[in-house]
Amino acid sequence: MPATPMTPDPSLTEAERARILAKAALFAPPPATLPDGRRDLVGLSREDLAAEMAAIGEKPFRAKQLWHWIYHQGVTDFARMSSIAKPLQARLAERFVVGRPEVAAVQTSADETRKWLFRFRDGQQVETVYIPDPEEDRGAVCISTQVGCTLSCRFCHTGTQRLVRNLSAAEIVGQFMAARDAYGEWPSPKDERPRLLSTIVVMGMGEPLYNYENVARALRIVMDHEGIGLSRRRITLSTSGVVPMMDRCGRELGVNLAVSLHAVTDELRDEIVPLNRKYPIAELLAACRRYPGASNARRITFEYVMLRGVNDSEAEARELVRLIRGIPAKVNLIPFNPWPGSPYRTSTPEAVRRFAEIVNEAGYASPIRRPRGRDILAACGQLRTESERGRRKPAAA
Incomplete structure (x- = not known):
């Protein structure tokens, strides 16, 4: 049986456990069973997939075969799974599906950034972005983990959309699989091209650590060497600072x-990132110092959006250096990406350059992120859908 969306970590306090369970009940994703009774196999763990096969009288090796077809080959039609006999293909098709989110809309920026609006079975929607690297023949897929967001960061367009629900593991990994479909990136014996979709950044809509169980299940599928097979070094998870879950993420996913x-x-930070009122900067940086695997080879990235006259002074650059001293880190400076109704302006190029110089001089890499996909509202902090119109009500007790 799949895990609940937010199974509390045993190390959390009773109050924290209660809050997480209450949030799970309200924002849980819909069941994986379709109205016709068939079960979606995408998002199941290896153990769950084996259990489904055992339930129809099949041996464990069938699960291994299906895992290969679903995640290594990207096949959605059981009839195309040539290592499985036709009678079993028909039985599987009667009971199961290999799903994908529906592509409701797709836009391509002048800089080749692509944004998908994906619609799920209950009508909810999220945005997913592919960001090509202009200097290399590859790029990153920015995936979402929630419909909307609960954090309300003031500079972020997504934060203006209230949280509707968490995404399931199938809906999270399905975004990457659908992107692979679009780019024809599933392996082929005759295709030796490098993979364009070589990196995942969990930086789309939502706070990943408030949907940890589903995010973890999805990323384990992505990292499985017999499936999608992306190295953990090619996956970056971004958090606004859910301190109690950061240790667990590092320990279990790395x-x-x-x-x-x-x-x-x-x-x-209390003003522009309200989560700071619960987990202030000192607690957040202490969790960063504890993060397993952090080293000069695997540095923690601090994201810093540059807001004109708000957080972009030279004094703040020096204080940033003081705060992160001793943490293997780099600082991504992100020129603010405007969106309709935003109260902020982008820092001047001179202010961004001087901020970067101060951080660099202290020994920290401080690249200035080049805005991508602004013309289609696909840049950092610009993702948003209208799914709050269909927000699900909690089930009666």
């Missing part, structure tokens, strides 16, 4: 960590 910092004082 993926790269990015932290949305954006301010160097609690007073300002």
